Structure formats: structure tokens, C-alpha cells
Amino acid sequence: MMNKKTKGFILSIAAIGVLAGCSANADSDELPDKITLDYAYYSPTSLVLKEQGLVEEALADEGVEVEWVLSQGSNKALEFLNSRSVDFGSTAGAAALIAKSNGSPIESVYLYAKPEWTALVAAEGSDIQSVEDLAGKKVAATLGTDPYIFLLRALEEAGLSSEDVEIVNLQHPDGANALSSGQVDAWAGLDPHMARAELDTGAELFYRNADFNTYGTLNVRSDFAEDYPELVETVIEQYEIAREWTIENPDEAAAILSEEADMNIEVAKASVARNDFSNPVIGSEHTEALIAAGEVLRNEEVIDADADVESLVDELLNPSFTESLGSE
Template structure:
């Protein structure tokens, strides 16, 4: 994976819903339109940015390194319009963007110190934190239904029980992989009951469509593309098993540069509010960046992603507490690890309290 410089749910996937969303698509946003969120929102955002800028530490970093990901549409919006660059440039701080192909990649980059801020699924972040990755999550970029278990349209597999003994592709260390394990447990199966094929998300999709695996734990927008373009079928869906999208920060960076982290969160808030106001235009950006069709991008942005709860709260803590048992049941964490403590250390419910509406 190479570093790249910046280049300034609703729960249905029916064809009719996708086409209805497509029909409402507006023209590509102009630079001027992109900068206007409405007088009230813009004024509030500008005021908060000004306050954060006024408190910028004297030892500010020369550069803030963060990822963008196709499973995080707001990161694509933020990168496209350069709002963070515009803000940080006032203090001579640069911005470097790195593409994350999945939560596992973002967590690897964070653990290695090659990025400061990275976007992942909540349960994947907890797994990493429990295993020693020193991260905290002060912001939630979305509540998506971004994963499900996928089979080919002509597959004879009709239930989770039918997966026993079958080849299933999934990317370890990601929400789709953990979703797979939780789904198997609902049918009385474990990881040992299937033949897990470890592939990165795009390779998993290809393996499914080429018949090299029987099922795939998908990730949008690849999953939506497989449905609409290749006729793949969602075998098992469970919104509750899709953990939130966490924006994670390395603890040492958060401790040394809290004002810069505030400014990143404020920029994400601007992108989130713009995405809510312009979902069709956000889908166009996703379509262009991820090189998927517009109907695929609309399916992900309009029908499978909820952008309404950005501030970490007890809701996110409880979601991780409900999901955590799979980590011990499948021996994914060291014996004796206190997962409740790891959750408390990961989910930062106070940092963004003055910046983001609950």
C-alpha cells in the first residue's frame, strides 16, 4: 500500500430502492456549493474551528497523517474538498492521506505509527486495543450496514447451517470477519466448522464470483457491487452485528496534539453534515473514488449508512460489550484480557463532547 497525497441505514437493497435513489441524484457539487452548509451550520463550524485554532499548541506537528477509505464516505468527501488542509495550513501543518483497504490495514498503520488517525469498525478496533494497539476512538464516522454473508446468485446455500464444511472468504481483523464468526455462532457453528480463506476484501469478492469460495463476508462498496453487477445474493444480514465506524487516534498523538485532533474532528463534522445534506453528491464522490457504478454508491450511502450519531456514547460502549464475547469464544484475545477495561479505554466519550452534538 502506498501513501497518496491529497488531491484537492436504511436496510434495503432492492433494485427498486436503488433506482429510486438514483432518480434523485443531483448535479455534481460545485466548489461553491460544497463550502456552503447553511448559514447556521457554517457559522457554528467556523466558530468552533476558530476556538480550536486559538489553542493550537506551540509544538504542533508538521503534518497530520490520516487515512481515507471507501467504507467511510465522509473521509472521501473531506479529502475531496480539502477543508482540513485549508484549516491546518493556517499554522503551517501539512496533511497526508493514506488509503486503507480495510480495518486491518488501518489498524496496522496505526500500530506501526505510519498514520496518526485511522478509520475502522468498532469491534475490529476493540480487538486491536485488547491485543495491545494503543488507540482511542473520540469520534464515530457512521453507523453502517456494511457487511453481510454473500453467496453467488446460483448457489444452493440457503442458510447459515449450509456453510458447514464450505469455503468462506473473509479478511481477518475486520468487521466482516468478526461478523462471520458471530453469524456462525447463531447457527451453533464455530470457525473450525468452515474452511476460512483469508483474503483482502476485493480478492474475496473475486474469489466468490469466480467460484473459488462458496461464500464471502462482504464489505461495501464491494458487496453492493457484487449484488448489483454480478447478481450475488445476501445470505445472512444482521444490522446489530455491524459495529459502528470508529475514527481512531494513536494515544501518544492524542496526548501530544489534542488541538489538532479537535480540528480533524471538526473537519469530519463538516464533511458529515455536508454528506447528510448532499447524499447523492456524496455518492458521486464515492463512485469516482472507489470506481464503482453510481447505483452501487447510492446503495451504500443512501440506504445502508446512518450518519446521525457521531459522538461516542454509552450506546457504542454497550454495542461493543454485546459483541465482545466472540473475541474470547474464538480465542482472538489473550487469556485473561479484561475486555470491559479495553472498551472503556477505547471509547472516548468525553473528548468530543464540546465539539459534536450528541
């Protein structure tokens, strides 16, 4: 069962999803004057895309302006999508699934990374050495994001649930600060903040499981994808340039992250290194990963108990834009 704070969060996201679904579609007779993309420290390719002005260059002849908005977490990216503040939002796949289950009219159209961007983190010298040790403890997590979902899956694997811990809802950087100051006992971390905590404060990643990290997905509103498929294709083409450049230039990509996020270069390198950028194509493995995450979310009542998880995943993932792309 969910605690009251979690339930309140989910209800607010549900309301946003319904409002977004009631919004009118854009006029598809001509291209919009402006498109808005998010960038995120947890998506190094989005930083490369922004830094190199790739989308701006690709749309210059079309007269389409490009605007950028910073997403501090999947929850913020989804809020921006639902409120039409952005047209493209970067999230974890499972976070997008929660939004989809609550009526958010979005589609995942591209994979920007297969990351190991989250783990459960304790302060240096902590007595917490396993997930079982979290029983009765305070754990910081950003509700609706991959670290939060990672925490739920880890708890279930250990025979626990969200009712066995006190989840403190904090944005990712605030969770890191709360851990270092002793306000919480553990933190469901997210890179690059997690890498910074490791290197700067000696924080320990006491539970890691790469398979519990869902993929990094680029999402668009369904009406935008229907009205402007050529713009979606153009943005993905530029993401591909950024992805290939990041693979070939990991140190330079880390330098961009370091500058954007105002962090030590070694922290940025560690964060970039925990991403696999080799496959942008949405396929069966991503469907399976999201279904597995969705089952846990349904058990925890984050997703409605009667929800058809497989259908939700099928409605969320739109592989048509990546079908022509080859994996390396």
C-alpha cells in the same frame, strides 16, 4: 478454537501492537510539520473530507501539511496506526478492539457512521441459503475486520464456530472476486464491494443483521491525542462538516465514492444508503455493542480468554472529543 491461519494473524498483530507501544512520544512543544489521515471506501465521510480539502484549509494558517493514505480495510488502517504511517485511522469498532487487546496504543475518538456495511454473501443461484449451510464450506473474509467478526457472531448464533468452516483470508475486493469466480462458497462482504457484487453479479446477501455491524470509528494513537489534542479537535470539527454535508447531499457523496473507487454510480448510492450518519457521539450504546462483540471474540480465542472485555472497551473508547457534539 482458532485455526492456524487465524492464530498466526492475531500473533502478528500482537507483535505490531507491542512495537508501536514502545515507540517514543512525539514532541508536544509545537505542532508537527505534517499529519497523516487515512481515507477509505467504506467511510464516505472520509472521502468527502479529502475531496473538499477541509483539513488542509483548517490547518493552513498553522503551517501543518496534510497527507492522505488509502486504507483497504480496518486491518490496514490498524497496521498504519501501529507503524505510525497515519495519525488518524478509520476502522470498525470491533476491529479496533482486537488491536487494543493486543497492546495497540490507540483510542477511538469519533464515530463516522453507523453502517450496515457487512453481510454474508453467496453467488447467484447458490445452494447456500442460511448460516447453517456454511458448515464445511470455504468462506472468504479479511481477518481482523468487521466482516470477519460479523461471520464469527453469525456462526455462533447458528450453533457453529470458526472450526466448522474454512476461512480464507483475503482482502475485501479479493474476497468479492473469489466469490464470483467460484473459488469460495461464501464471502463475509463489505461495502462498497458488496453492493457492487449485488448489482453487477447478482450476488445474494443471504444473512443480514444490522446489530452485528459495529460502528465506524475514527482512531488515533493515544500519545498523539495526548500531545496534540487541539489537532484531534480540529480534525473532528472538519469531519463534522463533512458528515453534515454528506447527510444533506447523499447523491453528491455517492458521486465522490464512485469516482474515487472507480465504480458504477448506482453501486455507490447503494453503499452510501446503508450508512446512518446521524450520530457522531460516542455513548453507552457503542460500549454495549463492543462488549457484545468482544465476548464472541473471546469465545473464539481471538481475544485472550482471560481478557477483561469491559475494561478493554473502556480503555478504547474516548468520548471526551465528542461530548460537545449534538446528535441530529
